Each structure stands twice: as C-alpha cells, then as structure tokens.
Amino acid sequence: xxxxxxxxxxxxxxFVVLSALFAxxxxxxxxxARSRCREDVSGEVKVTHLxxxxxxxxxxxxxxxxxxxxxxxxxxxxxxxxxxxLVSVPSINLPKAEIAGIKGIEFYEHRGxxxxxxxxxxxxxxxxxxxxxxxxxxxxxxxxxLPPAEAKSMRKRIHLRSLNDTGSDxxxxxxxxxxxxxxxxxxxxxxxxxxxxNSANTxxxxxxxxxxxGRLASELGISVTNIHPSLGYLNSKAGNREAAAEAHIPFAxxxxxxxxxxxxxxxxxxxxxxxxxxxxxxxxxNYGTSGEGIIKVxxxxxxxxxxxxxxxxxRRIREFLEEAEQxxxxxxxxxxxxxxxxxxxxxxxPHKRAPSVQLNIGGDGKIDLLSxxxxxxQGTTYKGARQPAYDDPVxxxxxxxxxxxxxxxxARHGVVGRVxxxxxxxxxxxxxxxxxxxxxxxxxxxxTHPRETVAxxxxxxxxxxxxxxxxxxxGKKLYYVMTDNFVRSEFVAKxxxxxxxxxxxxPGYQDLVFDPAxxxxxxxxxxxxxxxxxxxxxxxxxxxxxxxxxxLEKAERLMEDAARILGxxxx
Numbered sequence: 352x353x354x355x356x357x358x359x360x361x362x363x364x365x366f367v368v369l370s371a372l373f374a375x376x377x378x379x380x381x382x383x384a385r386s387r388c389r390e391d392v393s394g395e396v397k398v399t400h401l402x403x404x405x406x407x408x409x410x411x412x413x414x415x416x417x418x419x420x421x422x423x424x425x426x427x428x429x430x431x432x433x434x435x436x437l438v439s440v441p442s443i444n445l446p447k448a449e450i451a452g453i454k455g456i457e458f459y460e461h462r463g464x465x466x467x468x469x470x471x472x473x474x475x476x477x478x479x480x481x482x483x484x485x486x487x488x489x490x491x492x493x494x495x496x497l498p499p500a501e502a503k504s505m506r507k508r509i510h511l512r513s514l515n516d517t518g519s520d521x522x523x524x525x526x527x528x529x530x531x532x533x534x535x536x537x538x539x540x541x542x543x544x545x546x547x548x549n550s551a552n553t554x555x556x557x558x559x560x561x562x563x564x565g566r567l568a569s570e571l572g573i574s575v576t577n578i579h580p581s582l583g584y585l586n587s588k589a590g591n592r593e594a595a596a597e598a599h600i601p602f603a604x605x606x607x608x609x610x611x612x613x614x615x616x617x618x619x620x621x622x623x624x625x626x627x628x629x630x631x632x633x634x635x636x637n638y639g640t641s642g643e644g645i646i647k648v649x650x651x652x653x654x655x656x657x658x659x660x661x662x663x664x665x666r667r668i669r670e671f672l673e674e675a676e677q678x679x680x681x682x683x684x685x686x687x688x689x690x691x692x693x694x695x696x697x698x699x700x701p702h703k704r705a706p707s708v709q710l711n712i713g714g715d716g717k718i719d720l721l722s723x724x725x726x727x728x729q730g731t732t733y734k735g736a737r738q739p740a741y742d743d744p745v746x747x748x749x750x751x752x753x754x755x756x757x758x759x760x761x762a763r764h765g766v767v768g769r770v771x772x773x774x775x776x777x778x779x780x781x782x783x784x785x786x787x788x789x790x791x792x793x794x795x796x797x798x799t800h801p802r803e804t805v806a807x808x809x810x811x812x813x814x815x816x817x818x819x820x821x822x823x824x825x826g827k828k829l830y831y832v833m834t835d836n837f838v839r840s841e842f843v844a845k846x847x848x849x850x851x852x853x854x855x856x857x858p859g860y861q862d863l864v865f866d867p868a869x870x871x872x873x874x875x876x877x878x879x880x881x882x883x884x885x886x887x888x889x890x891x892x893x894x895x896x897x898x899x900x901x902x903l904e905k906a907e908r909l910m911e912d913a914a915r916i917l918g919x920x921x922x
Contacts, residue, residue, distance in 0.1 A: 371531055401593035404582060404764055408797055415765045417550065421574035422714025422767060424551035429474050430563045436540050436553040438571070439466040439479045442522035444561045445454055447635065448688060449643045452679045453878035454838070460834070461485060462876055462888065463558060464493065465800045468807040470508040471501070473888040476543050477509050478536055480520050484513040488851055496808070496872055510539055523563040527570055536571065550574050550661025558588070559794035560768070569891075577768040578793045587637035588695045591791045600753045600758040602788040605697030609634065612686050616668045618696040623650050623664070628657055629700035633882055634672075636688040637665035640792075642732035646685050647699070687898060700787050702775035706740035708754035709798055710770045718758045720751055720813050722820060726773070727834070731762060733797050735834035737896065738805075739819035747751045747818035750774060750786055761793065771796050801833035801890035809870050809892075822870050830899045831892035835877065837907055841914045847878065849921075853913035863891075863906050870894055873906040 366919045408415060429435045441463025443450065450456050460481045467490065469475050490509070494502040512535055514525050526532050534810070540548040553573045560577030568575045584590040589607040596602075606618040619632045628650050636644030653671055655664045672682045686692070705728055709721040723740035726733060741747050754772050761770060773789035805811065806820055811829055814821040819831040842850070854860065865872030871893040880886045887910075891903035 355421065357693060377533070379521050384873045385517050392614050401584070401590060401597065401764075404584065407581050408765060411579065414581070415579055418574045418579055419714040419716075419765075419767060422554065422576065423548040424452070425554050426714065428552060429472065432474055434476060434543055434552075436473055436476045436478060436543060436548070437466065437469055437576075438461055438536060438553060438558075438573070439477060439556045440523055440526055440555060440564065441466075441558045441569065442524075442526075443519050444523060444557070444559050444563055444687070445640055446638050446692065447519070448684070450641070451641050451799075452643060454643055455877065455884040455886045457517065458483070458884075459885075460558075460878035461489075462800045463556075463795070463830055464489070464876065465803045465807070466556060467505075467509045467511075467778060468493065468804065471807055473498075473504070475508065479509070480512045480514070480526055480532065480536075481520075482514050482516050482525060483879060484515065485511055486848060486879065488848060489875075492851075493804075493874060496867065500825075523557065523567045527563070527567050533570065548572065557795075564617050575768075576892065577795075578766050582764060582766055585761060585764065586791070586793045588635050588694070588790060589637055589693060591788075592695060592697075593743070594757060594760050594764075594791065595788045598753075598756045600756050600788050601786070603697040603700050605695055607693075607695050609694045609696045610689050612669065612672060612682075615672060615686070615689070615696060616665050619648050619668050619672075620664050621662070622698050623653070623655070623668075624719070626650075626698060628655070629902060630695055630701070633699055634685065634689075634694060634696050636685060636694040637692040639688070639694075640731065641797075642678050643680060644685055644688055644694070646672065646677050646680075646682060647731070648672070648675070658704075664761075678730070700775045700777060700789075702777050702787070703784070704776040705773065705789070706750055706776060706786070707771055707773045707798060708740075708751055709802060710754060710758045710772070712758060712762050712767050712770060714767055716762050718755060718762060720755065720815065721749060721806075722798070722813060723818070726800075734836045735832065736798050736801070736898075737829065737832045738798075738802065741763060742818065744816075744818050746776075748786055749784075753786055753788065757788065757791065761791075762867050766793060768793070769795050769799060771798055777791055797835055800834075800888075801831060804874050804890055805831050805892045808865055808872075808874075809867065824867065825870055827870050827894050829892055830896045831890050832896075832899045833888065833890035834903075835888040836886065837889060838884070838886045838908075839910070839911060839914065840883050840885055841918065842887075844882060845914060845917055846921075847882055850881065850910075850913055850917055851878070854910055856913055857909040859909060860906060863902060863909070869919050871898060871902065873902050875906075 381568050425435055441460045443459050467477050467479055470477050516525050537548055543623055544552050550573050554576050555573050556576045560575050562580050565580035609615055615634050622632045626732045632648040634646045653667050655667050675682045705726040707724045711719045713752045722738050724736035724738050727735040727741040758770055771792040774786040775789055776784050779785045809822045810824055811820040811822045817828055863873040877889045878887050890900050893899045
C-alpha cells in the first residue's frame with residue numbers, strides 16, 4: 352500500500368492537527384492540506400496512475416500536438432477575419448448507468464444550444480446538431496434582445512440539423528452512422544469556406560470528449576476543442592485526486608482504486624479508525640456525475656466504536672453498504688460501477704459552502720479564468736448556481752489561485768478545453784475561510800451554458816480585479832442565478848409552443864427580455880423537455896444579486912401562470 356507525499360513540503364513548518372472533526376485534514380501555513388492518499392488497498396487490480404499519461408503522451412504525442420496546432424490555427428484564422436466553422440455535437444457521452452436517473456437527460460443536448468451565440472462573431476459559423484429538433488421559437492428566444500440587424504445576420508451563420516432520432520445511442524455515434532449528416536457538414540462547410548473542411552478551418556465541440564467524439568473528429572478530419580480522449584483518466588475521481596496532489600492544493604484524505612465491496616469495507620474502516628469514528632466516508636465511482644454513483648457512510652450510523660473488534664466493524668460496514676441507497680442508486684448498482692470503472696473513498700469534508708471555478712485551456716496553453724459560481728445543491732445533487740461565488744476579493748483570489756494551480760497541472764499534461772473545478776469552503780484553525788478541492792469536470796457542465804449565454808450576450812469578460820464578469824459595453828459587473836431544474840407537474844403534457852405563446856403574453860414578460868443597456872434579462876434552455884418531463888432550465892442576470900434573483904422568480908411565476916391559463920382553456 353503506497354502513500355502519495357503531502358502536497359506541502361514538511362520543511363515549511365509543522366502540521367497542526369485540528370479538531371477530531373478534521374482529523375484527516377491538516378493545516379500548514381494557513382492552508383488545508385491533504386495528508387495522505389493510498390492506493391491499491393484491495394490488492395485486486397493494477398491501478399492506472401497519472402504517471403501512466405507519460406506513456407500515453409509518447410504514443411499519442413502526434414495527435415496531441417496536432418490538436419493544439421489545429422486550435423491555434425483556427426483561432427488565428429478567426430482573428431484574421433477569415434470564416435471558420437464550429438461543429439457543435441453536444442453528445443452526453445457519460446456512462447449510461449450513471450446518468451439514467453437524471454430527469455430529462457435526453458434533452459440535455461439542448462443545453463449546448465448556447466454555442467449558436469458564437470455566431471455573434473461575424474467570422475464564425477456554427478453547425479449545431481442534435482438528436483431531436485430545436486423549435487424555431489427557441490432560437491428566436493435566445494437571440495431576442497440583440498439588435499434586429501445583428502440577429503438577422505447571425506441567423507445566416509447558424510445551421511441547425513436534427514437527426515430526429517430518440518434512440519439511446521450517443522449523439523456522436525448517431526452522427527458517425529449518418530452519411531447524410533456527414534455529407535451535410537462537409538457540403539455546408541464547402542459552401543461557407545470555399546474549400547474543403549480541414550483541421551485549420553473547422554473544429555468539433557462536444558459536451559465531453561471521449562473515444563466516440565474522437566472517432567467523429569477523425570472521420571471529419573478535424574480536431575476537438577475538448578480534452579483529448581486519450582487523457583480521459585484525468586476526468587476520473589482518482590485522476591482528479593492525483594492531479595490535485597501534483598498541483599499542491601489541499602484535498603480530502605482518501606483511497607484510490609476502490610473496485611469492490613471488500614475494498615470499500617476496508618477503506619471505510621481505515622478512515623473510521625484514523626479519525627476517531629467522527630465524520631463520514633464517501634464512496635464514489637470514477638465517472639459519476641450530478642450526484643450519481645455516490646454512497647455516503649456516516650460513521651455514527653455504523654453502530655461501532657474504535658474498540659469494536661475488526662471483524663465486527665467490517666461486518667457492520669458491509670451490512671450498511673449493502674442496504675445503502677442514495678439518489679435512487681443502490682449499493683448493488685454502485686458496486687457494479689466500481690468493478691467496471693473503479694472509484695475512490697474519501698473522508699467527508701465538513702464545509703460551509705460549495706463554490707466552483709470555470710476555466711479554459713487554449714491550444715497555446717494559455718489559461719483563461721472564466722467565472723466562479725456558488726453551487727446550489729440538494730444533498731449531493733447539483734441544482735443550479737449563482738455567479739460570482741463571492742464578492743469578497745480575498746476569498747475570490749484564494750479560490751482562483753487554487754484553480755489556476757490545478758489548471759496549470761492539466762495544461763502540462765496536454766489538456767485543452769473547458770475545466771470546471773468544485774471546492775469546499777471550510778474554516779481553518781483561525782476561523783477564517785479556506786478551500787479544499789472536491790473534483791474536476793474537464794468538460795462542459797451545468798455552469799457552462801449560463802456563463803456563456805450571459806457573457807456572449809453582454810460581451811462580458813472575467814475581471815480579475817473585480818472578481819466577476821464585467822460588460823465591455825457598460826463597464827458594469829454582472830450577476831446571475833441559474834437552474835437546470837425548474838420542474839412542475841402542471842407543465843407535463845402541455846403543447847410546448849402554445850405554452851410559450853401564453854408565457855410571452857403575460858403582463859410583465861417584457862421585463863424578462865434581454866436588455867443590453869441594462870445588462871439584464873432571462874434566457875430559458877432545455878424547453879423541449881417540458882411536455883414529457885415538466886422540466887426546463889433558465890438563467891436570470893442583472894447588475895446585482897437581488898435583481899437576478901427577482902427576475903428568476905418572476906420568470907418562474909409567469910411560466911406557472913401561463914400553464915394554469917392554458918390548462919383552464921384547454922383542459
């Protein structure tokens with residue numbers, strides 16, 4: 352059983368052990384530090400380590416270099432005023448067992464519709480492909496509030512294609528297996544560019560990059576804007592932890608390579624014994640998302656003490672796991688994913704809040720800080736977020752410094768594209784706030800579409816001094832609140848376009864329309880999920896948190912009123 356070294360050199364000072372509540376987290380020079388990380392506790396399976404990526408890079412080196420070169424060429428061509436194409440294929444290529452419980456997951460592709468706003472740049476054409484049709488009024492809504500002439504011009508650079516395929520295959524596979532769609536991409540590109548599609552004039556953007564998206568890119572002869580599929584280990588929970596250690600940022604004590612119930616039992620017991628039976632353990636599958644693939648083990652529920660015989664402790668831990676259920680997933684389901692994908696077991700981090708940081712790594716290795724968010728969680732499930740995470744510049748700098756250290760580590764390993772990092776806000780020994788790294792999503796996610804929608808519409812950028820998004824046109828700092836989970840049973844079975852018509856006729860609707868001069872408005876997404884699931888998402892933005900929250904609540908209230916009126920007239 353090997354240990355990873357502490358991310359902080361011991362000669363910087365002596366570690367101060369905090370209360371029993373934080374026994375596995377140590378403080379040194381004012382920062383939370385992960386004290387140890389073990390691997391191969393079960394002895395069952397050879398572990399894949401971060402160091403293995405050196406071998407991957409030696410094999411995939413030409414592809415990785417070509418990807419970065421293509422992204423640089425595409426960006427330079429755009430800056431030179433030449434036409435470029437972004438093919439958006441928002442395929443939700445996460446393990447199907449992990450996302451099966453997410454309501455309306457088949458419509459999450461439509462969260463990626465924000466990509467059509469990239470056509471605000473007169474040099475950018477967007478080909479957006481989805482499994483199910485995007486209604487015309489949804490596009491109209493997304494462009495509403497922009498100058499009419501600009502919106503009309505953008506429409507000419509937006510090319511939508513629906514496969515009309517509700518099957519369970521990943522969208523990227525559907526596109527690969529559709530000669531008509533591949534032909535459409537190539538012919539559309541030729542008409543726009545005056546030349547054949549190639550890796551310098553066209554890029555492929557997806558929700559997450561893995562082998563299927565990579566094969567589609569190869570089929571088209573272009574590169575993906577996301578992390579290269581060969582570096583996918585970095586997107587695992589175990590890979591997250593190893594990258595955090597390499598970045599020298601604090602994270603929770605725990606074990607990698609948990610692949611069985613036996614390994615889970617042993618690691619829970621060790622965490623229990625080394626922490627005086629205080630706190631909890633969290634068993635996580637490597638590729639779980641949105642709170643899926645997680646089992647929390649509160650130590651107080653195990654009916655054991657440190658003096659309980661080891662065999663008895665193991666038996667009771669096993670009994671707890673086998674009866675456990677979280678977010679609709681049983682231990683049987685979670686352990687099956689552990690056997691397939693592996694996982695980790697971490698000590699729970701008692702925390703006050705859960706902020707996140709969004710960044711982008713360019714083809715030139717440049718790291719752009721995009722935003723910070725305060726996550727809105729229901730248990731372990733992500734429900735929405737507020738931007739920025741803090742107005743306190745000290746907290747913002749501490750949080751973003753950790754994030755930049757992590758992103759620099761990813762960049763050294765050859766990663767490009769979107770990165771979202773989740774943290775826990777904790778209190779140190781002096782009672783001041785600090786942060787512990789939680790996990791990384793090296794892909795698009797729940798904070799991507801609201802950030803990009805608000806930033807592109809308002810021509811906003813991240814201002815390091817002010818700690819948030821600032822509009823170039825007005826110089827005002829922007830605030831927003833968003834959710835992917837506005838769900839009402841009364842929305843189910845409503846005719847979508849009729850519901851939207853009633854919504855836009857509600858008194859007060861104009862207050863929700865995007866106003867560039869005021870940097871305020873509301874934009875909906877995932878509207879196509881309404882008839883089947885009664886679910887949609889929205890982002891409300893303004894010049895202060897109260898305005899954003901007011902607009903969100905008003906939009907939800909007007910939509911509820913529209914559904915009620917529609918139900919009365921068409922019972």
